[in-house]
Amino acid sequence: MNQLVYATGQRALFRAGDRIRILERAPVGHYRVPIYLRGKQGLIELVIEPTAIDNEEEGFGRNAGSHRHYYRIAVPLSEIWPDYTGSPNDGLRIEVFENWIERIDA
């Protein structure tokens, strides 16, 4: 029996619970990945379905064939702001496109 083969980007690379880092890049590039989150670590909370177009590519008029997943990511506010004085439980949620995150090995 043939095994199903999926197109590039169709299947999510990350799963809920994965520890990840939001990438830092130069030049700055995609503004939908806010600068204050670059290099910060977090947890994948949810895989956003369905796949969506890569807005960064779309911004340059390249809007075909670049579908991948967005991920809802949980980052503690104390991770983003080391001098954060609110409750240590306070957190942030944001969606980041697949090619802007990397896995942190446990």
Place this chain on the structure above:
Amino acid sequence: MSTPEHDHAHAPVQQTAPAGYYEIMETAVRELLIEKKLITAQEIRRQLEVLDSRNPALGAKVVARAWIDPDFRQRLLADGRKACEEVFDISFYDDTQLIILENTGKVHNLIVCTLCSCYPRPVLGLPPDWYKLKPYRARAVVDPRSVLAEFGTEIPADVEVRVHDSTAMVRYMVLPLRPRGTEDYTEEQLAALVTRDAMIGVVPVQAPRSAP
């Protein structure tokens, strides 16, 4: 100024300041798009009608239903967009997804767009001006508790403040806590209590002091 045909007095409504940089750019781009036949003036006008038809009363109806109907609440939390589309016929003309953020005794949710003014427009209409201005956008993610305090909302230290930065294709709406003392309210009476700011997450929903 008041005349028999115009029976209330006010200063003449007129534009006195010259058009700003972005105003001129918007006009230029719009005229070019129409001239190149990429969009029509009718389409622009139609879209303004779509935007104007959305307002916080829609979101309030969704919240009130979620408070009284546990099955709908589950559907809404599972897929906000689908539940709004299927039950309330609220269309998502901007092709965004909607995540409903349920406030609980342990979590208080707050929405912001640090980049611009992403907002659940299909269900709440246009965002308030302060939501689009930099002081709110910057401070909501840096010091949310102080921002909330400025709206008169004090969140206990043992309640997590969860800030949601909507910069991608997902929008959020807060499902506030149902206020105490509203057990006998009808769905319509509940909806009347739910304000725009409560669905942004800057204030709780409050019951009026006297019974309805």
